[in-house]
Amino acid sequence: MNGHGFIVLDAHCDTISKILDTKQELNTNHCHFDLQRTQKYQGYIQFFAAWIDPMYSPHHSLRRGLQIIDELYQQADKYQDKIEVVTNYDEMLKAVNHNKLAAFITVEGGEILQGDIRVLRMLYRMGVRSLCLTWNGRNEIADGAEEERTKGGLTNFGIEVVKEMNRLGMIIDVSHISTAGFWDVIANTRQPIMASHSNSKDICNHVRNLSKEQFEAMIHNGGVVGINFYPPFLNENGNAGMTDIIKHIEYFMALGGENHVGIGADLDGIDQTPENINGVEDIEILFNELLKLNYSQQQVEKIASGNFIRLIKEVLKN
Secondary structure, three states: OOHHHOEEEEEEEOHHHHHHHHOOOOOOOOOOOOHHHHOOOOEEEEEEEEEOOHHHOOOOHHHHHHHHHHHHHHHHHHOOOOEEEOOOHHHHHHHHHOOOEEEEEEEEOHHHHOOOHHHHHHHHHOOEEEEEOOOOOOOOOEOEHHHHHHOOOEOHHHHHHHHHHHHHOOEEEOOOEOHHHHHHHHHHOOOOOEEOOOOEOOOOOOOOOEOHHHHHHHHHHOOEEEEOOOHHHHOOOOOOOHHHHHHHHHHHHHOOOOOOEEEOOOEOOOOOOOOOOOOHHHHHHHHHHHHHOOOOHHHHHHHHHHHHHHHHHHHOOO
16 A cells, blocks of 8 residues: 555644745745645645744744744635645544645744733634643743753643643643653643654653653553654664654554554754655655554554544544
8 A cells, every 4th residue: 555545644843934934835845845745645634833943032932923823824825725724623624625735733832822821812712723832941831851950840830721721622742841841741631632743762862752651641641642753863873764763653552552653753843854754745655664564554544644633533622
């Protein structure tokens, strides 16, 4: 079975920030991702991240986030025959059935809230359906992955954000959060969560990756982890290929993660890609390799999109 036969869901890319800054188009560009290249797939669902670069904090993080969100809407208006911004399971299915890319808006970095829960509610009204609580540093919600020394987790405001995201029906994203923050989220959420673009710490000991215990907690929570294609997160020598991506999938599958692994390639958020993966057009190679390794059609479908689709159906209310 050729990879073309799968609907693909990628839980994280930074293409919108990139085209905003480089004044390119979403339809066709020199980035890792464009609409033209997704047309080869049976259907494509993309979580587009508005990444809040720390250089915009603390005073301009909200403005920067709004600029990126606006850019996605502008591009969606321009290429409305190929892409539709969606906010729930039914809208996503409708877009895919009409041969359009289904686009979810996510935000990477809780700095966008600037410590105000009302901003979260307004972002929800604008169509944002997921928030990656931190980037690598500290913000009003929690400590990020590179702040491990302090052992800091969620703040009181962070717990309020988790509870409000549960109430609204937004997917909490724990990629980039500190270890203590991760466990605080697990303790406080009533909904399944995701780590949109993180790998296994046992396979590659990087601060951005998840421990065995964290992944097992994600399984228990009903969450999903998106495998990141960034070579430094795949192995310790930083030159990675398809076999490295598969090692992380195999490890998570061996822990009982068949219903909890997906793709979070981090396209256009990374400065290098694995060997033979130039962009979105090559993601299908992974699915074909898994089929060659005797993964069943159903297992590959779950990794390609099924597990994240289930998460969307469970968490996103409208």
